[in-house]
Amino acid sequence: MEESIVxxxxxxxxxxxxxxxxxxxxVKQAGVLLNSHYHGLVSRRGGYWEVTIPCIRPGDRYQIQLGDGxxxxxPASRWQPDGVHGASAVAGTHYNWTDQAWKGLRMEELIIYELHTGTFTPTGDFAGIIDQLDYLHDLGITAIELMxxxxFPGDRNWxxxxxxxxxxxxxxxxxxxxxxxxxxxxAKGIAVLLDVVYNHFGPEGNHFPQFGPYTTDKYKGVWGxxxxxxxxxxxxxxxxxWQNALMWLNEFHLDGLRLDAVHAIWDHGARHFIDELxxxxxxxxxxxxxxKLLIAELDLNxxxxxxxxAIGGYGLSGQWIDEFHHALHSLVTGEVKGYYEDFGQPQHLVKAIRDGYVYTGQYSQHRKKNxxxxxxxxTNDQFVVFAQNHDQIGNRPxxxxxxxxxxxxMQKLVAxxxxxxxxxxxxxxxxxYGEKNPFQYFISHTDEHLVEMVRKGRREEFAYFFGDDEVPDPQAEATFLQCKLSRAYTFDERAANLLSFYKYLINMRKFVPSLRSTHREDLQLLDTGHEYIIGFRRQDGFDALLIFLHFSQATSECHFPLPAGARKVLDSSASVWLGPGELPxxxxxxxxxxxxxxxxxxxxxxxKI
Structure with a gap:
């Protein structure tokens, strides 16, 4: 029987x-301090305490007192006007929505754009994102994903x-x-996804332990x-x-949630939390x-x-595929340290293109196990792939x-x-558009001991991958400010051209039938006779494309005979894309x-008819 939400x-x-x-x-006693007046809470079944108070307005400050503490x-505050250490404020739920005709999007319709609210625009807020919706719509994006x-503590944080x-x-x-x-x-036809963290709590302003056993020592966590x-x-x-997820999806009309690190959500009960969600x-x-979509970040193949x-799964809409990124990144950069040691060869990317996962039971040198x-x-649309994301950029020194x-x-080839x-x-x-400004890890904690612990942790983490490379101070405001987007396409020809190239690719993906198929059997790998030329055929019914990705830094021969009547529809080396020029x-x-x-x-x- 499904559990109801309290x-x-x-x-x-x-x-x-x-x-x-x-x-x-x-606890044995609890109360609410509302505008400095104490109101006792009544104990209810299941460990809940409650009281109903009249004449309350949005913005009224309140705090919870447990016993004589x-x-x-x-913990369930919906408004913290004075930060994580201040009193909570009552929030209203009324809003004049105008999106009644909106029905959301399915996975196969998504072209996702991940962004950080604080660094995406000069103003660093939701209003700034609204100002950029026309730009995103023109780019061809169908969904934004908010980090x-x-x-969180302070005003800057991942x-x-x-x-x-x-x-x-x-x-x-x-x-x-x-x-x-x-x-x-x-109103622009763009869905909004939200990244939520259900696997750990942040360290500063964390009062969950005072309220109850929100955590357990049954398992050892990476982040606390x-x-x-x-x-x-x-x-x-x-x-x-559960209430939190439904609030975002229902009251805020969000279209989906990206569930952070679900492998760190430990649940060995009869009904997994994720399944019930x-x-x-x-x-x-x-x-x-x-x-409504649920997309998992999952570090497990x-x-x-x-x-x-029906076959024992949890039925989520999709999952992030880090291995596609690792195979692509290591191939184009030559980096093979850390978890990249399991990658670096063209066959790894071939496997990622064909199967999504690269490791499907074989031995992993990095993990020292199969x-x-x-x-x-x-289906293919359930796998979310990327060449860059906040983790893979920000977790570099x-x-x-x-x-x-x-x-x-190479940027065009990666795209x-x-x-x-x-x-x-x-x-x-x-x-x-090939943004050059970095995206680094930044915080604004008020606890100096905690700040020093974060600094130390980042140095130790990077030493594993990158040795003694200098690590920017995550607490410094300058670290945050240099992560703001430059929007170089407004003044740099190459950036503007790369932006046009992305638009062209996105337009192809949205309107060429063979690029919309989600079935695995509609992709066929091609024998090109060259290790660094990855060829594959994508089709949907009678529509088909032949795609050749060439990762060598030298001119190479492709030994795949093209069928009569084949028409070239894209060549990234063409002069129109500021390339070296198409070969005859x-x-x-x-x-x-x-x-x-x-x-x-x-x-x-x-x-063929």
């Missing part, structure tokens, strides 16, 4: 009455240190600002204590995060008539999270982007590899033909 927090009604409910199963902000926006999962960060524009963004994006999803008292914790989100989709429940399994029972590591021609792949593509803000191709086509270094060439095949 709503927690300050739940304001239209008549001005407000229900204050908190989960604190181990100090007043604390509400976490839950209230977002994974959030300690108030229900509160949209005040510096970004809070509740109203986020709703304005979603409403405006839907593990969230309690299956130990004693876990019912209240599971309820807390999917059931509740499906029910919401049915009741609202809108598609196991399709269980996206397989159908790793992964084949993704049976899945200098936060250097791919544009600083490879040539201009084509992602956007012409059979999988759902994700771009990281700025890559579409005579007709009838020869048995072999030549490709420019670091190029992509695409042919359309005549339809």
């Amino acid at each position: 709503e927690v927090g300050a739940l304001l009604q239209e008549d001005g009455h407000c229900l204050f409910r908190v989960w604190a199963p181990l 100090p007043p604390l902000p509400d 976490p926006i839950a209230q 977002g994974y240190d959030g300690v108030f999962p229900f509160a949209a960060h005040t510096a970004y524009g809070g509740i109203e600002g986020l709703k304005d963004l979603v409403n405006a994006a839907h 204590p593990v969230v309690n999803f299956d130990d004693a008292y876990s019912d209240g914790v599971r309820n807390f995060f 999917r059931i509740k989100v499906e029910a919401l989709s049915q009741s609202t008539g809108r598609h 196991h399709p269980r999270y996206i397989q159908s429940p 790793f992964g399994t084949y993704p049976t029972g899945t 200098g936060g250097d982007r791919l544009s600083s590591l490879v040539s201009y021609e 084509a590899t992602v956007l012409l792949s059979p999988y759902t593509p994700l771009l990281f803000m700025g890559e579409e 191709l005579s007709e009838p086509y020869p048995e072999s033909w030549t490709l420019q270094p670091e190029s992509v060439v695409v042919f359309e095949i005549p339809k």
Whole structure:
């Protein structure tokens, strides 16, 4: 039987009455300090405490007092106007939505653009993103994915240190600002996805331990204590995060959630937290008539999270595929340290293009064991692939982007590899024009001891990959400011041309039928006779394309005989793309033909009736 949701927090009604409910199963007494007046909370079943108080207005400050302890902000606070250490504020839910016709998007319709609210625009807020929606629409993006926006310490942070999962960060524009963004994006035909963190809590402003057993010591966590999803008292914790997910998807009209590091959500109970979350989100989709998506970040080559429940899966919409990135990145940069030691050869990228996963049971040198399994029972659109994202850029000492590591021609080839792949593509803000400004890790903690611990941790982490490379100070405001986008396409010819190239690829992906197929059997690898020329055929019914990705830095011969009537529709080396120039191709086509270094060439095949 499906568990029902018990709503927690300050739940304001239209008549001005407000229900204050908190989960604190181990205390003997609790109260709410509302505008400095104490109101006792009544104990209810399941460890909940509650009271209803009349004449409450949005913005009224309140705190929770447990026993004779100090007043604390509400873990389920939806508004922290004075930061993570200040009192909570009552929030209203009314908003004049104009997106009634919006029904959401399916995975196969997504072209995702990941962005960080604070660095995407000069203003660093939701209003700034709204100002860029026309740009994103013109680029061809169909969905933006916001890095976490839950209230965190200070005014700059990646977002994974959030300690108030229900509160949209005040510096970004809070509740109203986020709703304005979603409403405006839907008017442009753009879905909005939100990155949420359910696997750990941030360190500063974290009052969860005072309220109850939100964490457990059954497991060892990478980022601190593990969230309690299956130990004693876990019912209240599971309820807390289910409510959080449904709030974003329902009240805020968000189209989907990117679930951070689901492999760190430990649950060995009979019904996994993720499985039940999917059931509740499906029910919401049915009741609202809108598609809602759940996409997992998963560091395991196991399709269980996206397989159908009919065969024992958790039924999520999709998952990030880091191995596609690793195979592509190591091939074009030559980096083979750390987890890149499992990659670096063309056959790794061939495997990623064909299967999504690179390791499907073979031995992993990095892990020192056999790793992964084949993704049976899945479709290509369930795999989200990328050449860059916040982790893969930010977790480098200098936060250097791919544009600083490879040539201009290689940037075009990388773009084509992602956007012409059979999988759902994700771009990281700025890559579409070769942004040169870094994206580094930054924080604004107020605890100096914690700041020094973060500095030390970053130095130790980078030493594993990059030796003694200098690590920027994550606490320094300058580190944050230099991550702001330059929008070089407004003044640099090559950046503007690369932007046009991305637009062309995205337009192909959206409107060429053979690039829209999600079935694995509609992709066929081609024998090109050259290790560094990766060729594959994509088709959908009678429509077909031949795609050749050339990763060598020298001119090379492709030994794949082109069919009669094949028409070239893209050559990244063409002068129109500021390339070295297309190489001549005579007709009838020869048995072999030549490709420019670091190029992509695409042919359309005549339809057979």
